[in-house]
Amino acid sequence: MSAGAPLPHDAAHLHVTGAARYIDDIPVPANCLHLAFGLSQSAAGRITDMDLARVRQADGVVAVMTAADLPFANDVSPAAHDEPLLATGQVHYVGQPVFLVIARSHHAARRAARLGKITIAEETPILTLAEALAANSRFEDGPRIYTKGNAAAAIDKAAHKISGTLHLGGQEHFYLEGQAALVFPQENGDMHVHSSTQHPTEIQHKVADAIGRPMHAVRVESRRMGGGFGGKESQGNALAVACAVAANLTGRACKMRYDRDDDMIITGKRHDFEIQYTAGVAPDGRIAGLQFTHLVRCGWAMDLSLPVADRAMLHADNAYHLTDVEITSHRLKTNTQSATAYRGFGGPQGMIGIERVMDHIAANLGLDPLAVRRVNYYQQGAGQTTPYGQIVEDFILDEMTDTLTVSCDFAARKAQVEDWNRNHPTLKKGLALTPVKFGISFTLSHLNQAGALVHVYQDGSVHLNHGGTEMGQGLFQKVAQVAATCFGLPLQQIKITATDTGKVPNTSATAASSGSDLNGMAVKAACETIKTRIAEHLGAVHGAAADSVVFDGGRVIAGAHSLTFAEAAASAYQARISLSATGFYKTPKLAWDRIKGTGRPFFYFAYGVAATEVVIDTLTGENRILRADILHDAGQSLNPALDIGQIEGGYVQGAGWLTTEELVWDARGRLLTHAPSTYKIPACGDRPKVFNVALWDGQNREDTIFRSKAVGEPPFMLGISAYSALCQAVQACGPTFADLRAPATPEAVLAAVMRTQAGQG
Amino acid sequence: MAQVSMTVNGRAASAEIEGRTLLSTFLRETLHLTGTHVGCDTSQCGACVVHVNGEAVKSCTMLASEADGAEVATIEGQANADGSLNVIQQAFQDHHGLQCGFCTPGMVMSAAALLKENPKPSEAEVRAYLEGNICRCTGYHNIVKAIMAASGQDVSALAAE
Ligand code: FES
Ligand code: FES
Numbered sequence: 001m002s003a004g005a006p007l008p009h010d011a012a013h014l015h016v017t018g019a020a021r022y023i024d025d026i027p028v029p030a031n032c033l034h035l036a037f038g039l040s041q042s043a044a045g046r047i048t049d050m051d052l053a054r055v056r057q058a059d060g061v062v063a064v065m066t067a068a069d070l071p072f073a074n075d076v077s078p079a080a081h082d083e084p085l086l087a088t089g090q091v092h093y094v095g096q097p098v099f100l101v102i103a104r105s106h107h108a109a110r111r112a113a114r115l116g117k118i119t120i121a122e123e124t125p126i127l128t129l130a131e132a133l134a135a136n137s138r139f140e141d142g143p144r145i146y147t148k149g150n151a152a153a154a155i156d157k158a159a160h161k162i163s164g165t166l167h168l169g170g171q172e173h174f175y176l177e178g179q180a181a182l183v184f185p186q187e188n189g190d191m192h193v194h195s196s197t198q199h200p201t202e203i204q205h206k207v208a209d210a211i212g213r214p215m216h217a218v219r220v221e222s223r224r225m226g227g228g229f230g231g232k233e234s235q236g237n238a239l240a241v242a243c244a245v246a247a248n249l250t251g252r253a254c255k256m257r258y259d260r261d262d263d264m265i266i267t268g269k270r271h272d273f274e275i276q277y278t279a280g281v282a283p284d285g286r287i288a289g290l291q292f293t294h295l296v297r298c299g300w301a302m303d304l305s306l307p308v309a310d311r312a313m314l315h316a317d318n319a320y321h322l323t324d325v326e327i328t329s330h331r332l333k334t335n336t337q338s339a340t341a342y343r344g345f346g347g348p349q350g351m352i353g354i355e356r357v358m359d360h361i362a363a364n365l366g367l368d369p370l371a372v373r374r375v376n377y378y379q380q381g382a383g384q385t386t387p388y389g390q391i392v393e394d395f396i397l398d399e400m401t402d403t404l405t406v407s408c409d410f411a412a413r414k415a416q417v418e419d420w421n422r423n424h425p426t427l428k429k430g431l432a433l434t435p436v437k438f439g440i441s442f443t444l445s446h447l448n449q450a451g452a453l454v455h456v457y458q459d460g461s462v463h464l465n466h467g468g469t470e471m472g473q474g475l476f477q478k479v480a481q482v483a484a485t486c487f488g489l490p491l492q493q494i495k496i497t498a499t500d501t502g503k504v505p506n507t508s509a510t511a512a513s514s515g516s517d518l519n520g521m522a523v524k525a526a527c528e529t530i531k532t533r534i535a536e537h538l539g540a541v542h543g544a545a546a547d548s549v550v551f552d553g554g555r556v557i558a559g560a561h562s563l564t565f566a567e568a569a570a571s572a573y574q575a576r577i578s579l580s581a582t583g584f585y586k587t588p589k590l591a592w593d594r595i596k597g598t599g600r601p602f603f604y605f606a607y608g609v610a611a612t613e614v615v616i617d618t619l620t621g622e623n624r625i626l627r628a629d630i631l632h633d634a635g636q637s638l639n640p641a642l643d644i645g646q647i648e649g650g651y652v653q654g655a656g657w658l659t660t661e662e663l664v665w666d667a668r669g670r671l672l673t674h675a676p677s678t679y680k681i682p683a684c685g686d687r688p689k690v691f692n693v694a695l696w697d698g699q700n701r702e703d704t705i706f707r708s709k710a711v712g713e714p715p716f717m718l719g720i721s722a723y724s725a726l727c728q729a730v731q732a733c734g735p736t737f738a739d740l741r742a743p744a745t746p747e748a749v750l751a752a753v754m755r756t757q758a759g760q761g
Numbered sequence: 762m763a764q765v766s767m768t769v770n771g772r773a774a775s776a777e778i779e780g781r782t783l784l785s786t787f788l789r790e791t792l793h794l795t796g797t798h799v800g801c802d803t804s805q806c807g808a809c810v811v812h813v814n815g816e817a818v819k820s821c822t823m824l825a826s827e828a829d830g831a832e833v834a835t836i837e838g839q840a841n842a843d844g845s846l847n848v849i850q851q852a853f854q855d856h857h858g859l860q861c862g863f864c865t866p867g868m869v870m871s872a873a874a875l876l877k878e879n880p881k882p883s884e885a886e887v888r889a890y891l892e893g894n895i896c897r898c899t900g901y902h903n904i905v906k907a908i909m910a911a912s913g914q915d916v917s918a919l920a921a922e
Contacts, residue, residue, distance in 0.1 A: 009859060009860065011862060012854040012859060013846065013854060015853075015862030016836075016846060016850035016851075016865055016866075017796065017839065017840055017850065018837045018866045021795070022863065024789075025789075025795035027793070174897050175861070175897060176806065176863040176896070176898075177798070177861070178800075224861070226798070226862070228861075260802055260803065260806075261802075641857050645857050645898075645899060648900040649897075652900030653897070675803055676805040676806060682900075683895065684892060684894065685889065687900055691900075
């Protein structure tokens with residue numbers, strides 16, 4: 001059986017030989033044109049003049065377009081129609097595309113784009129959360145508020161009251177392949193689009209609107225991305241639309257790829273947050289009442305900010321049962337890049353808020369941080385509900401925490417860390433364990449659907465297609481394993497093909513960790529349809545009941561007859577039986593009202609626990625992760641090797657967000673960290689020296705594809721244990737709570753150490 | 762315009778190019794060897810690593826004309842003569858040293874250069890050597906493991922697979 005086998009990534013042999021094709025590797029005709037945007041250098045203001053004469057005259061330039069030259073929709077937003085492809089009169093951030101250069105080479109286009117003279121009557125930009133709040137610059141008419149019980153009253157009555165503020169930075173995706181699109185114009189004005197996108201259907205939709213044609217005139221294909229992480233959910237729209245309007249204008253193939261600096265300056269990132277909290281706490285550390293206020297920096301356009309901010313609210317409880325809670329979320333509009341989807345989609349920001357509260361409680365009450373966490377855990381089987389009213393049915397974190405504390409020798413190591421801290425004045429250590437409970441499903445319920453298309457050919461080979469996209473997570477391989485298992489075939493007989501809106505229409509973005517859950521089920525449904533047809537046919541021919549026909553080991557057994565799968569397919573074909581089927585799946589049990597904040601937004605939860613040990617240098621703030629131990633719940637894993645890869649990569653990326661990855665804008669709203677020289681993603685030497693990752697042995701209680709669980713996003717939040725460990729190391733420096741901002745760069749750690757030593761936590 | 766000639770993966774290659782053409786551009790656009798990837802354009806990510814006269818270089822940081830007359834090796838020339846994967850490539854596949862694969866060609870080329878210099882590197886030496894190669898997907902663990910395995914060392918102690 002193929003499902004459950006730890007097989008390598010389907011394209012591994014192509015990657016190690018350099019034969020795997022990304023957008024920029026696709027052969028193009030010699031007259032292919034290349035595009036670049038001219039960008040706004042101001043964060044806010046009105047365009048009073050645009051002198052593009054030198055751009056037009058530059059070497060290799062074929063045409064230059066501004067908003068006035070766009071014949072149809074000038075819009076690349078995923079929802080709110082507030083994001084023009086090219087600025088219309090007003091600019092909203094430094095890096096906003098203002099004009100489009102179409103040239104004979106990538107370099108000619110980029111060089112020419114620098115020659116534009118845009119005159120802007122500058123206005124005072126709104127850059128920070130405080131400025132936006134003061135100016136009431138926001139999306140939606142006021143804050144969203146979710147409540148359960150009476151938080152204020154519970155806090156009042158509690159023995160202890162603890163409050164604080166966490167400043168939480170954003171994050172650049174740094175997918176290694178930058179954004180890219182390539183469009184081939186077809187006869188009759190149709191467009192064939194290749195895009196590095198997580199969302200082919202949205203690209204199709206935006207391109208169709210931009211060329212004034214129905215969606216059927218546009219076909220979008222995506223074989224793979226060189227990383228996505230949410231950054232290619234909506235941010236690829238601009239490139240695909242630009243290529244399509246340029247191809248429409250010139251009749252030639254058009255390609256656009258951002259170079260790294262442009263990519264970082266133009267595209268949105270993870271939302272940065274300020275999280276204010278007030279907790280009422282019982283003497284044993286139990287939270288009696290809790291209030292959170294989320295200030296969310298959304299940037300200049302709405303993009304996906306509302307569901308991101310919602311998901312942050314939906315993860316404000318993480319693994320902890322709250323009886324009286326109030327979460328207030330302000331979605332603030334600023335003159336910065338439009339913040340967008342990023343692995344976890346707000347979940348990590350929501351979750352770190354309450355992890356911070358746990359550490360703060362432990363510090364103030366002199367309790368053990370893990371004990372505080374455990375006393376607040378949901379209780380399995382108690383029918384407890386989340387702040388939004390969903391019953392937590394399968395809470396397995398108690399058992400997982402027990403298992404991990406034993407396997408990583410937590411108690412003994414904790415004692416060693418304390419001992420070390422008593423004896424070493426300069427280097428301080430911290431060891432923290434944090435849990436993850438992450439809700440699986442799109443919170444926009446209608447997105448929880450998927451389609452598939454499966455063909456069986458006369459020779460028994462299988463062509464597989466579905467709406468999910470491959471960004472390195474191994475989705476294609478997992479889904480192929482599903483198909484191989486259904487047909488009882490070796491994996492080599494299944495052909496994985498590029499995502500293609502011409503094959504499976506109306507797809508959702510590959511996001512919310514839902515790729516294998518949704519598409520695996522859709523593919524299974526398609527395979528079952530074909531199997532049933534073959535079984536009925538062979539049953540009739542060989543005098544066996546259709547439901548007794550078995551598909552296994554590359555053979556089909558009907559009564560006393562055993563055929564190869566190829567013979568069975570040929571026989572069905574001869575009998576004029578269709579060997580092609582579509583499959584469809586929609587997630588059951590969902591019911592969610594996002595305005596009231598009540599219902600069941602999630603089909604199930606995925607769980608994990610991580611224990612991280614760190615050391616800090618109290619003289620410089622430098623810090624290292626020494627060891628990480630992880631136990632993660634992927635249900636009955638479809639492919640343990642790929643799942644463990646997601647967990648390792650997710651943890652490192654999550655820890656990166658909270659330690660080395662710092663985004664800095666200057667007072668004029670210019671992003672200063674727009675290249676890997678200044679923006680530090682984890683390098684090979686940064687990851688923990690000791691790194692143990694194990695999968696929890698258990699099935700999904702819900703009926704998912706072979707009882708597996710989604711694994712794309714949840715492990716990202718295991719990285720919070722690194723931040724918590726750093727807080728505890730700082731805590732060892734003095735009497736007051738370690739008020740450490742994130743990312744915990746050396747600068748931030750040093751500042752927190754000095755405050756803690758001075759007793760000013 | 763300038764004439765450059767070099768040997769790429771054992772084959773003679775020459776062309777008339779603009780003087781400012783980077784080696785990465787020459788490989789990708791003139792020779793259509795697109796396995797050499799460009800991830801940052803500025804000598805920081807390592808996706809573009811190739812060998813020039815046996816040394817690992819970031820091809821986005823070298824002019825094609827600087828490689829005039831040189832022996833250049835790219836990812837496309839790494840497989841064994843019969844087309845099967847070489848030991849490093851095979852190890853990256855077997856030990857899951859890749860996800861999106863965009864960093865992989867550069868990683869394999871850096872690994873090959875390392876193992877030529879130091880056939881049995883320690884884990885710390887592998888990590889130090891790879892400081893110039895960024896991977897955003899894997900968290901590096903399986904990459905390090907693949908390289909250790911390719912050097913013939915036992916990696917069973919290197920925890921998780
Ligand atoms: S492209 Fe050459 S180092 Fe990044
Ligand atoms: S596998 Fe994606 S960057 Fe390394």
